[in-house]
Amino acid sequence: MVYIRDGRLHWSQSASDDSGSLSVEISSYVLLAVLTAGQLTTADLGYANRIVSWLVKQQNPYGGFSSTQDTVVALQALALYSTKVFSSDGSSTVTVKSEDGHSYTFDVNQSNKLLYQERSLQDVPGKYSIEVKGSTCVSVQTALFYNVPTPTQTSTLSIAVKTEGNCTKSFGQTLSLGFTVEYHGTLNNTNMIIVDIKLLSGFTADPGELKRGILVERVDSKDDHIIMYIKELQRNIPINYQLHI
Numbered sequence: 286m287v288y289i290r291d292g293r294l295h296w297s298q299s300a301s302d303d304s305g306s307l308s309v310e311i312s313s314y315v316l317l318a319v320l321t322a323g324q325l326t327t328a329d330l331g332y333a334n335r336i337v338s339w340l341v342k343q344q345n346p347y348g349g350f351s352s353t354q355d356t357v358v359a360l361q362a363l364a365l366y367s368t369k370v371f372s373s374d375g376s377s378t379v380t381v382k383s384e385d386g387h388s389y390t391f392d393v394n395q396s397n398k399l400l401y402q403e404r405s406l407q408d409v410p411g412k413y414s415i416e417v418k419g420s421t422c423v424s425v426q427t428a429l430f431y432n433v434p435t436p437t438q439t440s441t442l443s444i445a446v447k448t449e450g451n452c453t454k455s456f457g458q459t460l461s462l463g464f465t466v467e468y469h470g471t472l473n474n475t476n477m478i479i480v481d482i483k484l485l486s487g488f489t490a491d492p493g494e495l496k497r498g499i500l501v502e503r504v505d506s507k508d509d510h511i512i513m514y515i516k517e518l519q520r521n522i523p524i525n526y527q528l529h530i
Contacts, residue, residue, distance in 0.1 A: 293339035294332070306351035309343055309359050312336055316362040320369055330369065337366050346428035370422050377419025383408040393423050441470035442518075444480070460488070460530040468518040477502070478515040482528070485509075490530045498526045 287296050296315055297308040316336045319329060340359055349356045376394035381404070389404045398421065406413065409429075417423060443466075450460040462482075468475050484490060492504045492511050503514040511528070518524065 290339075292335060293342070294335040295339040306355045309340065309350050309355040312340060313355070313358040313362040316340070317358075317365060320362070320365050325369060333366055333369070337363065341424055341426070344426065346426070346430075367422075372421060375420035377417055377421045377423045379423055379425060380416045380418075381406075382414050382416070384412050391423075393419070393421060441468060442475075442478070443467050443469065462490075462528045462530055463525065464528075465523045465525050466515065466518065467523040468520055470520060473520055475518045478518055480513040480515065482511040482513070483509060484511065484530065488530045490528055494528055495526060499524050501526075 286298070287294065294312070295308055296311040297305070316333055319333045319336070322329070340363060343350055343359075348360075350359050374395065376392070379391040379393065381389040381391075383406070385408050387407055389406070391402050391404075393402075406427075413427075415425060417425070444464055445467075446462065446464040448460060448462055464480075466478065466480065468478075482490075486509070490511060492506045492513075495501055495504045495511070495513050498513075500516045500518070501513060502516045505512045505514075513526070515524075
């Protein structure tokens, strides 16, 4: 499907996917078809320009697009377009102004037309106007970078484990595994809680010790795992358990 928005042309499979990788790739292939269809007229270049206007709007700050595949096709189409509108003379001046009076000027002429020019805007957030004067084709792009605070990791259930043991004995060593289970959610109490304890290779434990714990409904032992079923937990009330290995 073809879409026209603000004078720009692009193709997409659905209205909700107007800037996706597939839309960029389809529109780039259409642009290639337009530019390779024999002798180009002014109307053809005007039609192609509407596609180019949409494509460059989809570019990321580094010149690429959504994926490697659509980037290759899009850059090929844009490069071909640049050869069709190439002019060996002329120049343009791009002026960027903020509401607070800051002004940035970019001069594009035959000696620097392939040079990438960039300025950092000081008034952010703010409103800017862009004015272009001249006779050459210029591509202008704005990019906004910002940091997002790392979200704090919240958990409604926590398990704190502490181990104790006497490693100086030559035989009959025992390892005490103590752990605390606590619920921090918004409800007053939970449903059943399942705690899966995996033993290290070579260690064994008596699951019957956990069966005497508070609110323990059932304890299963399978291979090197001990699985404990806790009936429920009250909010912000920690419960301690201990297992000897």
